[in-house]
Amino acid sequence: MVTRFPSSVSQLTPELLTSVMAELHPGVKVDACEIVRTMKCGDGFASTADRVILRLQYAPGHDVGLPEQVMLKTMLRSPHAPRVMYENEVAFYRDLRSEMTIEVPQSYGSLYDAESGQFGVIMEDLGLRGARFPNATTQVSLDEMRGLVTTLATLHAHYWQSPRFKADLKWVATPCSRGMYTFFHDYGLELVSAQVDQNPYKAELISRLKVELPEIFAALWKVQAILDREPTTLLHGDPHIGNTYLVADEKGGLLDWQLMVRGRWAHDLTYLLITGLDIEARRQNERELINFYLGELRARGVAAPPTPDEAWELHRKTVVWGLFIGWLICPTENYGQRITEANVARTVQAAIDLDTFAAIDADD
Numbered sequence: 001m002v003t004r005f006p007s008s009v010s011q012l013t014p015e016l017l018t019s020v021m022a023e024l025h026p027g028v029k030v031d032a033c034e035i036v037r038t039m040k041c042g043d044g045f046a047s048t049a050d051r052v053i054l055r056l057q058y059a060p061g062h063d064v065g066l067p068e069q070v071m072l073k074t075m076l077r078s079p080h081a082p083r084v085m086y087e088n089e090v091a092f093y094r095d096l097r098s099e100m101t102i103e104v105p106q107s108y109g110s111l112y113d114a115e116s117g118q119f120g121v122i123m124e125d126l127g128l129r130g131a132r133f134p135n136a137t138t139q140v141s142l143d144e145m146r147g148l149v150t151t152l153a154t155l156h157a158h159y160w161q162s163p164r165f166k167a168d169l170k171w172v173a174t175p176c177s178r179g180m181y182t183f184f185h186d187y188g189l190e191l192v193s194a195q196v197d198q199n200p201y202k203a204e205l206i207s208r209l210k211v212e213l214p215e216i217f218a219a220l221w222k223v224q225a226i227l228d229r230e231p232t233t234l235l236h237g238d239p240h241i242g243n244t245y246l247v248a249d250e251k252g253g254l255l256d257w258q259l260m261v262r263g264r265w266a267h268d269l270t271y272l273l274i275t276g277l278d279i280e281a282r283r284q285n286e287r288e289l290i291n292f293y294l295g296e297l298r299a300r301g302v303a304a305p306p307t308p309d310e311a312w313e314l315h316r317k318t319v320v321w322g323l324f325i326g327w328l329i330c331p332t333e334n335y336g337q338r339i340t341e342a343n344v345a346r347t348v349q350a351a352i353d354l355d356t357f358a359a360i361d362a363d364d
Helices: 014-022 083-099 142-158 181-198 200-207 213-227 266-276 279-299 308-328 337-353 356-361
Strands: 030-039 050-058 069-074 107-112 119-124 233-235 244-247 251-254 261-263
Touching (some): 014 119, 083 119, 142 233, 142 244, 142 251, 142 266, 142 279, 181 213, 181 308, 200 337, 266 279, 279 308, 337 356
Antiparallel strands (some): 030 050, 233 261, 244 251
């Protein structure tokens, strides 16, 4: 019985792949596998995990409808992030992917080893569907953004104040408990301070806020406490524009579920809007897109979504997560300076435009 994925692609075997995939797809048998392409963390295509494109050859009559080409998301060196992030993503694909009605990559098998932190998720190669992968240096149209907002609203509406959070989904972390909470709370300020010291462009950008890092960190936890209150739902947790993809008809999908949590809707929507639109487009369209999201919640059965005014005030405050945890903490080498700087610039300007810290202070 396979217990973990290897840390070297040379050790991938048909037997290992068969064992992992058979849990979801009984009867599958892989006879051979070919490594088509490897994308390692830090090369601009991957941040906290490595990706391997595999071409599989199945035993005759044993493909059980699975594709010949798949992507393996795994770890080819030592862990690039806290182990709980990998455990969280495997849990999503193992336990929740099958009930998703939104655009999410198909999963063909996954495995997490608690002792080593090693993990693997065998999933759909979205390139075969012609998916486009935007980031903060590329343009996303308003129609494409509405597609992504609809995806979030569909996810959120399905789990809105779900009783399952006291039952089978009790394990899902919240902004202030379990998951990455302890790591961010205990080490976040130290890590961001080091990033700012090491990257002059980050220091220059956040100087525009006229707020010191310890004050930003304190504001972050005030907002996290707000996002921990009802009404809560299942959140992607990290939906910056680089964790999305676009397929035909502006339909938007979500990648990288390592920071999935239970909390309030703004955590996801605000982060998507401030990273996904250039600064001027966000200024001109964010209110309309928030109201569009609220309408999509209603259309999907949420009887009492926030009012537009309530939603706007929470949006103003929630910018701080995307600024501090989303991009100040992110090492430049994960995505390269161009993408990282674009995201920091967008989140900083959003905090200025929305007077984020004044809005947070008003709650005292």
